Amino acid sequence: MARRKSSRNSSETSLFAKTDALDHAGNVEYVAISSETRRRYLNYALSVISSRALPDVRDGLKPVQRRILYVMYKSPLSLRADSKTRKCAKICGDTTGSFHPHGDTAVYDALVRLAQNFSLRYPLVIGQGNFGSIMGLRPAASRYTEAKLSALSEQLMNELRYSTVDMRPTYDAADEEPAVLPARYPALLVNGSSGIAVGMATSIPPHNLNEVTKACVQLIQNPDATVAQLMKYIKGPDFPLGGRIVTERKDVRAAYETGKGSFKTRGEWRHDKEGKKELKNRLVIYSVPYSVSTGPLLSEIGDLIEARKIPQLVNVNDETNEENGLRIVLDIKPGTDPEAVMAFLFKHTNLEQNFSYNATSLVPDDRGSLVPRVLSLKEMLQHFLDFRFDTVRRRLEFQLEQLRKRIHILEGFAIIFDGLDLALKIIRASSGKKDAAEKLMKKFPLDEVQTDAILELQLYKISQLEIDNIREELADKRAQAAEIEKLLKSKTQMWKLVRTELEEVAAEFGDKRRSDFGSADEIAEYDPSAYIVKENTNLVVTTDGWVKRVNSLQSVSKTRVRDGDSVLDVLPGSTLDNAVFFSSDGVAFTVPLDQLPVSSGYGEPLAKHAKLRDGAKVVSAITTDPRFVEAVDDDSSEWGPLLLVGTRNGQVLTIPFHGFRLPSTKSGRKYCRLRAGDEVVYCQLVTEAETVFFASANARVLHFSLSDVPMLTAAGKGVRGIKLDPDDRLLGVVQLTRPSDCLRAINSNGKEMVFGQQKYQVTSRGGRGVLTSKRGSFESIVRPEIQLVDWSEMEEG
Structure with missing residues (x-):
C-alpha cells in the first residue's frame, strides 16, 4: 500500500524511520482490508463446508460424528457392542482433546443424536440413561449418561485394521484419524443427514436398509439403471417413527432425480x-x-x-x-x-409437515479433495459403490500382503526342516544370533526375514507333529493367496463380493418399512366453516379502529374503550358471517367474525387483521349477516343493497355491497378511487332513503335526490355531490327516509342545530347548497344513536 508524502521536521522523520524499520523487522505487512476480509471469509466458509456441516457421501458422516465413533471404537476405550458402557463425559473429553478441537457441548449433542431412536432410523450408539425423548425433553448432562457402539456402527469401522482408508494427522499432529470410515452399507441414505453450511445446506431423510441394499444390488447388476428403475426398490424415505408420506409419486421421483424437493408427511x-x-x-x-x-x-x-x-x-x-x-x-x-x-x-x-430434501454432500474429486455437490439418488448410490469397491480391493490387497509375508516365513521353515540336523549343528557352533544367521544364509537359500523367524522359533516347534502343521498351514495360506489374487484380477468377482457383503449386512440388520404411503387426496378437504361454533354475537368497532366481540351488550356506554376513544358502531351477526370495514383511503376489508377477538377489555387493533395505510382510519363497518343485510345470489340479475359513499372534496357514488361480502386478503378491496388529497368521510348502506343532506364544514347544506347519483359496478371516483369552496370540506351525510328525518350538527359554539327537510327543498346534485350560518361553522355531524339487537327476542338463524 502506497504511503502519502508529507513534510516532517527532522525529529518526525527520525521517528517514522524507526517505526518503518520496526515494521519491517517484525514482518508487518500492510494489506487492503477488503481483500483480507474476503480471503479470511472464504477460508471460514471452506472450513465449515468441508470440516463441519456437510456429510461425506462415502460413509454418510460429518467430521464430528466420525470422530466420536472412532474414539469409541479404538483403544483404549474400545466401546464395542458387546462391552460395557462408559461415561459420555469421558467420550466427549477424549474426542475434543485429541480429535475435534471444538466445544464439548456440540460434541455431546452429536453423540446424543446418534443414540436417539426417534432421530436416526438405525441408531449408531447405544445409550444408557436419559438421552431425551420424542416429547421434546432434553437429555441429561454428559456426566450422568453412558454409551457404547451399536453392532451396526461397528460395520462402519471393522475394516479399519486392513488399511482400507487413508489416515491423516489430527489437528495437533499427535495422533492419526481416518479421513473416512470404511462403511459396509450406504449410511448417508440409511440414516440421512442435515446441516447448514455457508451458502448451502443438506437435508437428507432416512431410508430403509433393505430397500437401499436392493437398489445397490440393482445398480451393480445394471450400471445404466435410471432413478425410476431404482425407485422400484427405494419407495421413498422411511422415518424412525413411521408417518404417512402423501407426496405424489412424480414429485418423489423429481426430488430423487434433481437432488432437491420436499416430502409431505402426516401423522x-x-x-x-x-x-x-x-x-x-x-x-x-x-x-x-x-x-x-x-x-x-x-x-x-x-x-x-x-x-x-x-x-x-x-x-x-x-x-x-x-x-x-x-x-x-x-x-x-x-x-x-x-x-x-x-x-x-x-x-x-x-401433524402435517413438509420435509425439505436437499441431497448436498461432499464428493471426492479427481485430485482427492472433497467438493460439495447436489446428487441424484443414482449418483449417491454410485459414489458409495465405487468407494465400497475400492475399500474391498484395498482390504484384499492388505490381506494378500499379510498372506505373502506369512508364506515367505513358512517357506523358510520348510527349507530349514529339510536340513534340520545341519541347521542345528550350525546354530550350536555359532558364537551368537548374528553369527548363526550369517552361517545359515550361506548354507541355505534364506533371506534375513526368514532367518530371523527361524532363530526365534521355539524348540518344541521342531517336533514332527509341528512340522506337519506348518506344512499344512503353508498349503492353506498359498490357497488363500491364490484365491485373493484371482479375485483381484476379476472385476466381476469383485462386484459379486461387494454385493454379497451388502446383502449380509442387510440380512443381519434390516427390518420392515415403518413409513406408509398415501395420497394428498385421501383426507377430507379442510372446510373452515365446519369448525366455527355458530352463535350470535356483537362486534364493537371504535373510532380509533379497535375491534372486539361481546356476546351480550346492554348499553353502548358500558362497554370498555381506551381513553380518548369512542364506539363507532356495534354490528350484530352470526360467527359464520363476516364484517366489512371501510377505511378512509377507499379500501374495504372483509374479515370473518370468528377471527375477531372475544374480549371484555379493549379488544385489539384492526391492523392485526388488515393492512391499513398510514393515516387511514375506519369510516364505517357493516355486517354481512343476511338477517340484517339482504344477500343476493351470484347469478342474480339484481345488484342488491347499495353503498353510498361521500368524500372530503364533495364527490359521491353508489356501488353494490354484494362484491364485499366474501372474506378479503389483508390488503382488502378498493371501493372508491380518490384524487390526491381526498378521503372518504361517509360510507353506509342505502336503505329506503330517496334524498340526502350533504353538510360542509363552512355550514353549507345541500339536499338532493339519490336518483341523481349514478351506480358504479366497480371502484371509481364518482361524481360531484356538492361544490365546495377551496377552504371547505364535506363534514357528513344524512340519508332521509321519513319526513321526520333531519340533519343534526354541532356548530362552532358547541350548540346543536337541527335542519329539517321542509325548509331545505330538494335541489340538483353538484350545487353549492344553502349557507345556514354566516358567522359560525359546523364542527361535527351528530351520528344516529346506535341500535342494539336483543338476541333473546330473535329467532336463531
Whole structure:
C-alpha cells in the first residue's frame, strides 16, 4: 500500500524511520482490508463446508460424528457392542482433546443424536440413561449418561485394521484419524443427514436398509439403471417413527432425480378399540412426522381446544409408553366426522409437515479433495459403490500382503526342516544370533526375514507333529493367496463380493418399512366453516379502529374503550358471517367474525387483521349477516343493497355491497378511487332513503335526490355531490327516509342545530347548497344513536 508524502521536521522523520524499520523487522505487512476480509471469509466458509456441516457421501458422516465413533471404537476405550458402557463425559473429553478441537457441548449433542431412536432410523450408539425423548425433553448432562457402539456402527469401522482408508494427522499432529470410515452399507441414505453450511445446506431423510441394499444390488447388476428403475426398490424415505408420506409419486421421483424437493408427511391415526369393539368417540394418533416432538404438539392441540377453534374435539391425552409405543388419544363429540377433525389438525398443527430434501454432500474429486455437490439418488448410490469397491480391493490387497509375508516365513521353515540336523549343528557352533544367521544364509537359500523367524522359533516347534502343521498351514495360506489374487484380477468377482457383503449386512440388520404411503387426496378437504361454533354475537368497532366481540351488550356506554376513544358502531351477526370495514383511503376489508377477538377489555387493533395505510382510519363497518343485510345470489340479475359513499372534496357514488361480502386478503378491496388529497368521510348502506343532506364544514347544506347519483359496478371516483369552496370540506351525510328525518350538527359554539327537510327543498346534485350560518361553522355531524339487537327476542338463524 502506497504511503502519502508529507513534510516532517527532522525529529518526525527520525521517528517514522524507526517505526518503518520496526515494521519491517517484525514482518508487518500492510494489506487492503477488503481483500483480507474476503480471503479470511472464504477460508471460514471452506472450513465449515468441508470440516463441519456437510456429510461425506462415502460413509454418510460429518467430521464430528466420525470422530466420536472412532474414539469409541479404538483403544483404549474400545466401546464395542458387546462391552460395557462408559461415561459420555469421558467420550466427549477424549474426542475434543485429541480429535475435534471444538466445544464439548456440540460434541455431546452429536453423540446424543446418534443414540436417539426417534432421530436416526438405525441408531449408531447405544445409550444408557436419559438421552431425551420424542416429547421434546432434553437429555441429561454428559456426566450422568453412558454409551457404547451399536453392532451396526461397528460395520462402519471393522475394516479399519486392513488399511482400507487413508489416515491423516489430527489437528495437533499427535495422533492419526481416518479421513473416512470404511462403511459396509450406504449410511448417508440409511440414516440421512442435515446441516447448514455457508451458502448451502443438506437435508437428507432416512431410508430403509433393505430397500437401499436392493437398489445397490440393482445398480451393480445394471450400471445404466435410471432413478425410476431404482425407485422400484427405494419407495421413498422411511422415518424412525413411521408417518404417512402423501407426496405424489412424480414429485418423489423429481426430488430423487434433481437432488432437491420436499416430502409431505402426516401423522397416522385410527379409531381406538377396546378388544374387538371400535370406540367411535376416541381417535388415536400413533405416529407423527419426522422431527416433530409430541410435547409441543399436545400444547398446540390443547390451545386449539381452549380457544374453541375445533368444537368437535373435547380433550387430548398422551398415553405413550414402552408397551404401546406412541399413543396420543383424542376425545371427540358423538356424531363427529373423524376425517374433518383430522383435516383441521393437519391444517393447523405439526401433524402435517413438509420435509425439505436437499441431497448436498461432499464428493471426492479427481485430485482427492472433497467438493460439495447436489446428487441424484443414482449418483449417491454410485459414489458409495465405487468407494465400497475400492475399500474391498484395498482390504484384499492388505490381506494378500499379510498372506505373502506369512508364506515367505513358512517357506523358510520348510527349507530349514529339510536340513534340520545341519541347521542345528550350525546354530550350536555359532558364537551368537548374528553369527548363526550369517552361517545359515550361506548354507541355505534364506533371506534375513526368514532367518530371523527361524532363530526365534521355539524348540518344541521342531517336533514332527509341528512340522506337519506348518506344512499344512503353508498349503492353506498359498490357497488363500491364490484365491485373493484371482479375485483381484476379476472385476466381476469383485462386484459379486461387494454385493454379497451388502446383502449380509442387510440380512443381519434390516427390518420392515415403518413409513406408509398415501395420497394428498385421501383426507377430507379442510372446510373452515365446519369448525366455527355458530352463535350470535356483537362486534364493537371504535373510532380509533379497535375491534372486539361481546356476546351480550346492554348499553353502548358500558362497554370498555381506551381513553380518548369512542364506539363507532356495534354490528350484530352470526360467527359464520363476516364484517366489512371501510377505511378512509377507499379500501374495504372483509374479515370473518370468528377471527375477531372475544374480549371484555379493549379488544385489539384492526391492523392485526388488515393492512391499513398510514393515516387511514375506519369510516364505517357493516355486517354481512343476511338477517340484517339482504344477500343476493351470484347469478342474480339484481345488484342488491347499495353503498353510498361521500368524500372530503364533495364527490359521491353508489356501488353494490354484494362484491364485499366474501372474506378479503389483508390488503382488502378498493371501493372508491380518490384524487390526491381526498378521503372518504361517509360510507353506509342505502336503505329506503330517496334524498340526502350533504353538510360542509363552512355550514353549507345541500339536499338532493339519490336518483341523481349514478351506480358504479366497480371502484371509481364518482361524481360531484356538492361544490365546495377551496377552504371547505364535506363534514357528513344524512340519508332521509321519513319526513321526520333531519340533519343534526354541532356548530362552532358547541350548540346543536337541527335542519329539517321542509325548509331545505330538494335541489340538483353538484350545487353549492344553502349557507345556514354566516358567522359560525359546523364542527361535527351528530351520528344516529346506535341500535342494539336483543338476541333473546330473535329467532336463531
